[in-house]
Amino acid sequence: MLVLVLLSVGTVQGETWSSALIVTQINAKQLYIVTNGFTSYKLDGNTVTFSSKWNGGSMETGVFQVTANPWLSVKSSAPFTIKMLSPREFLISAIDESAVVLPNVDVDVHTATEVITPTLPETPTLPETPTEVVPTPPIVTPSIQPGTGLYDPQTLQLAIQFRLNKINRQVPAATVVEISTAVSRWANYFNLDPFLVIGLIEMESGFNPNVVSTSSAVGLMQILESSFYNYAAQLGVKSDPFDVDSNVAVGCKMLSNSMTIWQRPFMALRSYLLGSTGLMNSILAGNDAADSNGTRSINYANVVLNIRNSIYQYFNLTPPKEQYVVVLDPGHGGYNPGNGMYNMGAIGLNGIYESEVVLDISLKVADILRSNGVTVQLTRTKEKDKSNPYDLEDRLRLAENYKPNFLLSIHANSFTSSTANGVETYWRTSHSKWFATTVHNAYLKQVQLRDRGVKQDTTLFMLKGQSYPSAMIEVGFITNPVDYALLSTPEGRTKAAQGIAKGILQFMGIDVKPLDR
Numbered sequence: 001m002l003v004l005v006l007l008s009v010g011t012v013q014g015e016t017w018s019s020a021l022i023v024t025q026i027n028a029k030q031l032y033i034v035t036n037g038f039t040s041y042k043l044d045g046n047t048v049t050f051s052s053k054w055n056g057g058s059m060e061t062g063v064f065q066v067t068a069n070p071w072l073s074v075k076s077s078a079p080f081t082i083k084m085l086s087p088r089e090f091l092i093s094a095i096d097e098s099a100v101v102l103p104n105v106d107v108d109v110h111t112a113t114e115v116i117t118p119t120l121p122e123t124p125t126l127p128e129t130p131t132e133v134v135p136t137p138p139i140v141t142p143s144i145q146p147g148t149g150l151y152d153p154q155t156l157q158l159a160i161q162f163r164l165n166k167i168n169r170q171v172p173a174a175t176v177v178e179i180s181t182a183v184s185r186w187a188n189y190f191n192l193d194p195f196l197v198i199g200l201i202e203m204e205s206g207f208n209p210n211v212v213s214t215s216s217a218v219g220l221m222q223i224l225e226s227s228f229y230n231y232a233a234q235l236g237v238k239s240d241p242f243d244v245d246s247n248v249a250v251g252c253k254m255l256s257n258s259m260t261i262w263q264r265p266f267m268a269l270r271s272y273l274l275g276s277t278g279l280m281n282s283i284l285a286g287n288d289a290a291d292s293n294g295t296r297s298i299n300y301a302n303v304v305l306n307i308r309n310s311i312y313q314y315f316n317l318t319p320p321k322e323q324y325v326v327v328l329d330p331g332h333g334g335y336n337p338g339n340g341m342y343n344m345g346a347i348g349l350n351g352i353y354e355s356e357v358v359l360d361i362s363l364k365v366a367d368i369l370r371s372n373g374v375t376v377q378l379t380r381t382k383e384k385d386k387s388n389p390y391d392l393e394d395r396l397r398l399a400e401n402y403k404p405n406f407l408l409s410i411h412a413n414s415f416t417s418s419t420a421n422g423v424e425t426y427w428r429t430s431h432s433k434w435f436a437t438t439v440h441n442a443y444l445k446q447v448q449l450r451d452r453g454v455k456q457d458t459t460l461f462m463l464k465g466q467s468y469p470s471a472m473i474e475v476g477f478i479t480n481p482v483d484y485a486l487l488s489t490p491e492g493r494t495k496a497a498q499g500i501a502k503g504i505l506q507f508m509g510i511d512v513k514p515l516d517r
Contacts, residue, residue: 018088020054020072022165025061025173029094030154031074032161038087047075048082048092063094086316091158150195151188156180159195159311163202166310171207175244179207179220182248190256193320196265197252199307200272203300209244215292220244221251261431261469263405264322265308267509269301280434283506284441326369326504327404329379329462330362331355331411334390342384346414348478350488354412356383357478357487362410364497365504372501372510377402392461400465406435406504407470409462412487413477421480422450426472428463435469439503446499447486449476469507473500 018037025031035052042049054072058065065075076094083091150156157180164171179201187194204222205211212218218225218241228241231253237246258268261276271279274289274297282289282297290296309319332345332355345354359380366376379395380388389395399407413420425440427433433454440454452474457463463470475496476483486492505512 018052020050020052020056023054023056023059023066023072024161024165025064028173029063030157031061031064031066031092032158033072033074033090033092035072035088039090041082041090043082046077046079047073049073050090064092085158091154093154150193151184153177153180153184155315156183156194156198159198159314160207162311162314163198163307164207167202167206169206175207175209178244179209179248182245183252185245186249186252190252192252192255192259193265193308195308195311196304197248197255198311199304200251200255200269201248202307203304209247210242213293218242219247219251221247221254223247223250223254227254257431260467261434262507262509263324263468264508265305266301266322267507269304270297270509273297273300276434280437283438323375324405324508325375325377325402327377327379327399327402327407328362328366329395329399329407329409330359331409333359333380333383333385334388334395335384335386336390337386342388343390346412346478348412348414348487349418349481349484352478352484352488354414354478357412357493358410358475359383360490360493361475361497361500364494365408365410365501368497368501369504372505372512374505374508374510377404396462396464399462404465404468404470406468406507407462407465408439408500408504409460409470409472410500411472411474413474413483414479415477416479418479418481421477421483422452423447423476424452424474425454426457426460426463426474427454428456428458428460428470429466432463432469432471435507436471436473438507439471439473439500442503442506443473443475443496443499446502447476447496449483449486475500 018035018039020033021036022032022034033050035050037052039050039052041051049069050072052072053070054066054068055070056066056068058067063076063078065077067073067075074092076092079095081093081095083093085091157176160171160176160180164176183194183197183201186192187197201207201220205220207220209220211220211222213222216225217223218228223241225241228247228250229239231250232239232241232246235249235253237243237249240246241250255268255272258271258276259265262268262271262279267279273291273295274282278289279297288296288298312319332343334343335341336343343355345358347353348357359382362378363381366378369376377399379399382388389398413424423440423444425436425443427436433456437454444451460472463472476487478484478487486496502512
């Protein structure tokens with residue numbers, strides 16, 4: 001791969017021109033050109049002449065011959081097309097199927113350590129040119145549709161080449177094609193952001209498929225072989241961790257698992273580094289853990305996200321804004337049209353109703369979450385409202401209409417004996433266990449009630465959702481004097497809400513503002 005970097009823009013006899021910064025072969029049939037200013041071109045048969053000067057002399061690729069006269073000129077032995085990616089960037093693609101493949105080039109392992117801050121393109125200026133030029137077409141940016149646009153292998157080739165240029169690294173053209181094809185396939189399959197996957201690959205291996213780390217993680221996405229073979233068998237890919245397609249497949253599967261548990265890319269990336277158990281322990285300990293190489297998870301996630309964002313900006317696209325929905329389900333309170341009665345839940349000391357206790361706590365939780373920038377929806381907001389669903393199937397349908405990232409159902413316990421007391425939290429599906437644990441522990445720390453544990457219950461209807469974490473917390477026994485003392489007063493319910501909200505925010509990786517409400 002030949003990369004030529006010319007940093008000067010000159011003026012001769014009053015004439016201003018732009019210069020070619022990069023002339024490089026993406027694969028056997030594609031040439032990528034970057035200039036430092038606005039560039040137009042003239043197409044004549046199988047030759048294209050650009051309005052940018054080049055002092056590279058000449059370059060042979062097998063399909064293309066690049067020369068300077070002094071203007072950058074590309075001649076092809078086969079028909080070709082030109083795609084203008086921006087006023088400064090061009091992709092030339094040969095149609096000939098018999099293109100020659102370049103020989104492999106050895107590369108070193110690269111691990112990103114710095115946070116990359118992308119810069120926006122400078123404002124282009126129109127140069128004078130010696131030849132008639134084709135009118136400038138509009139800037140082309142990829143569409144965001146599964147299977148096309150961002151998932152298009154050619155788009156991903158450009159994204160990878162952009163990052164290789166950023167980190168000043170060379171990778172064989174054939175390897176770039178392999179990686180882009182694999183990311184296109186598996187990011188689409190697991191509904192992952194392909195630019196996020198590219199950022200993760202750069203961070204883990206520097207786009208070198210043959211990396212072996214000191215902890216014996218292997219390949220592009222640095223996977224322990226003990227994990228690799230199990231997932232490879234599930235996905236039906238080759239049992240070769242150095243195979244590009246297989247390694248990307250397993251890496252995307254692992255990232256997808258983390259996304260299902262943690263929902264936010266920031267937290268999923270931290271989990272990719274530490275594992276879900278390691279990240280959970282880090283949250284509960286209130287610190288930022290590191291992997292065996294000393295890499296801190298927050299810095300790791302931020303670097304990958306900055307790489308992703310730089311690729312979006314490179315394509316003149318806005319990086320996705322992370323917005324997450326928490327659905328709170330204040331237990332009971334629904335209206336039963338069959339008998340004209342409301343479901344008030346359990347009745348506690350002094351005639352207190354479960355439904356009123358948990359509604360007040362839920363509204364306070366929602367207020368705290370919203371003050372921390374989280375979108376919140378509730379399955380009900382009033383007591384004795386005939387529009388509140390009585391049937392749990394209707395209530396779950398209502399909750400899922402909000403497209404939740406997290407769901408928490410809030411209840412209060414009761415028992416025939418007033419001695420029963422404490423807090424317990426339930427989860428139904430395995431990906432919800434850590435969410436339930438985080439909320440449970442934060443709540444206990446706030447209210448100082450008896451710990452009855454975090455438990456699995458596969459019968460709880462409101463926790464049936466498969467695509468997001470969900471849990472049900474029993475905030476205490478309204479039939480017990482100690483728990484009742486907390487839950488029966490506005491101040492106590494505020495304290496309870498603060499504990500629940502803090503747990504949700506901790507799980508989302510959001511710095512909690514002072515809980516003064």
